[in-house]
Amino acid sequence: MKFVDEATIEVIAGKGGNGASSFRREKFIPKGGPDGGDGGRGGTIYAIADRNINTLVDYRYARMHRAKNGENGRGSDQYGAAAPDITLRVPVGTIVFDAETGEQLYDLDKHQEKVTLAAGGSGGLGNLHFKSSTNRAPRQWTPGTEGEQRKLRLELKVLADVGLLGMPNAGKSTLISKISNARPKIADYPFTTLHPNLGVVRTSESRSFVVADIPGLIEGASEGAGLGHLFLRHLSRTRVLLHLVDVASPDPDLDPVEQAVADARAIVEELRLYDTELYEKPRWLVLNKFDMVPDPEDLKRRFCEALGWTGPVFGISALNGEGTQELIWQLQDWLDAENRKSHLAQDQADGSYVADDPRFDATRNDA
Template identity: 70%
Template sequence: MKFVDEATIDVIAGRGGHGSASFRREKFIPKGGPDGGDGGRGGSVIAVADRNINTLIDFRYQRKHAAGNGENGRGSAMYGASGKDLTIRVPVGTVFYNVETGEEMHDLAVHNQSCVIAKGGRGGLGNLHFKSSVNRAPRQFTKGTPGEEFRIRMELKVLADVGLLGMPNAGKSTLIRQISNARPKVADYPFTTLHPNLGVVRTSPNHSFVVADIPGLIEGAADGAGLGHQFLRHLSRTHILLHLVDVSSPDPDEDPIPMAVQEMQAIENELELYDAELAQKPRWLVLNKLDMTQDPEAVKNQFIEASGWQGPVYAISALTGANVEPLVWDLQKAVDAAHQALHPEDTPTDADAVEIDPRFDPSRSDGDL
């Protein structure tokens, strides 16, 4: 199925029914009085987050979503039926924006969370409401109000704890295949990954975190080069960014460090251009493809010295699984700490402490636990 993470739709809530101006007329009752009923309310457009849906592709083909109108009131104090609500199901992580104002309207980040996108109009009042001691035969009634109508832009931001960032062919897809059961396409040419992939990394029966494999960036993405910034929105919900850098070189006589440092700085620049807040997220440096270098430790030290990197740094081989295990456990601890900071009421017990699962073997090709 094609992955679509952005769509624009028109939502139209139902109009409320008009009130009725009616009088009771029955045989032998010459002065029956008013009996006009109210109009029914219009239906609303409601969105519900569904974890079984993972793309917005359906909304690319069905752009107009309208709820039912309320029925008009009738005589004999009969109220009009309410319009039928329209429920649309969207992936978890969908954000709704008002196209005209650019304002964020709703953010559905939890399964079965719902929101009213467009509220139905109110039904009008029948003349039954206007009778009084001085107005025995009221002919007044009110009309129903129109429902809300919006043009909505929907954005899907995947829910992941850790986001993989880097140039094309930095090894992001290979790493996610190594540590999870996700199976993104891997090849030796740029832009193998064309849409985000999610993988669940399980470190123990009670501990896991979700990793997002984002299509690679290149220098000039802000101007539309490569895939541009199209998928960077999916990193906005992550707690940690793993910045993968390829420190290998096909030519043994060529020093790969200057090119690797230049690529890292280009990615940093693109992050700043896209969203300064995203660029401030905790970012760990992962030097990949060390199995293709002569002296991995020397390459690591040279890169740190040349780049001036001050944060956490890991030297791994995503292909062979070398040094991947310490990275996974440090990520699990950092993700648990981030969750604890967001939800302090969920205090873990000693039984919840992170312990290394002996079944975890990063050297296996499937990364299964």
Template identity: 75%
Template sequence: MKFVDEATIEVIAGKGGNGVASFRREKFIPMGGPDGGDGGRGGSILAIADRNINTLIDFRYARLHRAKNGENGRGSDQYGAGAPDIVLRMPVGTVIHDADSGEQLFDLDHHGAQVTLAAGGAGGLGNLHFKSSTNRAPRQFTPGREGEQRRLRLELKVLADVGLLGLPNAGKSTLITRVSNARPKIADYPFTTLHPNLGVVRTSPSHSFVIADIPGLIEGASEGAGLGHLFLRHLSRTRVLLHMLDVYSPDPDVDAGAQAIEGAQAITRELERYSPELAAKPRWLVLNKLDMVEDPVAIQDRICRELGWTGPVFGISALTGEGTQALTGALQSWLDEQQRSAHAHDEDPRFTRNGEEPGAPDIDDPGDPRFTR
């Protein structure tokens, strides 16, 4: 299936049904009074996040979504039926913007998240509502309200724990193939990867994380060069970035170490230009193809020294799998620690109400035995 991460759609909610002015007219019941019912509600258009969908391609071909109008009211106290709602299923991670103003409206960041894209119009009131002691034969009624209408821009930001970053042919697709169940296309020419790929890395029967591979970045990517700039948004939700460097060159006249250092500096500059928030994310250095150089330790020390790198660094061979198990194990431990830190306050008594221990009786509860006679 073709991967699509942007689409523009138009949503038109249904109009509410009109109220009606009607009077009860039955034999032997003179002056029966008003009995005009209300109009039905117009159909709304909803969006719901579905983890079983991973692309916006459906919305490239179905751009207009129009809900039905509500039924008009009728006599004999009959209210019009409301129109059914339209539910649009979208991938988890879809961000919805107003196409005209550019304002972000909704973020479907978890499975089952539901939002109203366009609310249906309310039904009009029948003359049944206007009767009073001084107005016993009202002829007033109100029309139904128009439904909302919007042009929306959908933008998909994939949800992943780890993002792969690097120049074309750094070995990102090979690594994700080695450590996960993803099977992207791999070839020996630039820009083999044309769209993001997601893979699940299972480190144990009960532990796993999601890794994302995007097309390689080149100099000027933040200004539109190459393909990677189109997909940098997919790294914005990741928790850690793996910056992959190719430390081997088949040309003996090329200094592979200097080439890797220059490429790393270029990628860092592009990240800072594109998004300072993305550049500030935790980043690990991964040196690939160390099995093909004569002195792996020396080249690793040289790269870290000239880059001034003080963060985590791993040497691997994505092709043979050497070092990948240590890398995935360290990632899993770091992600688990981040998860524990994020939820540490859940069991911290300092964050419970009135400093009580978790599970303590509610002091506002009149049935609390501490406050009974």
């Protein structure tokens, strides 16, 4: 299935039915009175988040969504039928913007979350509602109101715990295929990844996390160069970034450390230029292709000194799996600790904190 993470649609809700002006006409009942019914409600258009959908491709081709109008009221106290509603199913992580003003309307980041995109018009009132002691034969009725009409832009940001970023051919696709159930395209040329890939990493029967791989970044990506800038938004929901750096230079005349440091700095600069919040996210360095380096530990030391890096750093070989097990265990422990912190902060905020709740036990690793 083609991956689409942006779409523009138009939604038009149904108009409410008109009220009726009618009078009861029956034999031997000379003064039957008004009996005009109300009009039916117009159809409303909703959006609901569905975790079984992972692309907006359906809305790239079906751009107009129009609900039916409500039925008009009739005599004999007959109310018009309401029009059926329309529900658009979108991937979890979809953000809805007003296409004309750019205002963000909704952020559907939970499964089965439901929002109203365009409300249907209400039905008009029949003359039945206007009778009174002084107006015994009312002929007033009201028309149904128009339904809402909007032009919307849908933007998908995938939900993942860990995001992979790096230069093309840094080994991101190989790594995600090694540690998760994802099977992206892998080849020995740049830009083999053309759309984000999600994989579930299972570290035990009860513990797992989701990792996202986006197309490789190049210098100038924040300004539109390459493919990565189109998908950087997918990293905004992640909690930690894994920055993969290729430390095996194919050119024997180049110092691999010097080249790797230059690549790493270029990626960090693109993050800073694209989004400050994304730049400030927790980031771990992963030095890949250690199986092609004669002295891995010396290279790691020289790389960190040249870059001035003091954060977490791992040396791996995504091809043969060397070092990947330790990496995913460390990631799982860090994510579990972050979950405990968020649960604690939330429960303290709403007053439901319990001191011996196992979720807040820092010594547990099976949360």
